[in-house]
Amino acid sequence: MTVITTRISNELDIILSNVAKEIDRPKGYIIRKAIESYIEEKADLLIALSRIEKGEEVISLEDIKKKYGLED
DSSP: OOOOOOOOOHHHHHHHHHHHHHHTOOHHHHHHHHHHHHHHHHHHHHHHHHHHHTTOOOOOHHHHHHHTTOOO
């Protein structure tokens, strides 16, 4: 496992500490999960943009909702 060091604002540290206390997890766990989530979202976005640029089929959110009966 690699160790990465970064600086965060005092305000963000307070929020992080409060969340850590609330869910009874270490701050490192929350930071790790936040980074994983961010990277997954960015990867999904890059894949989607790449497919759009290549002219591949794009399925709208509305079509997905209709297909699975999730309309409002």
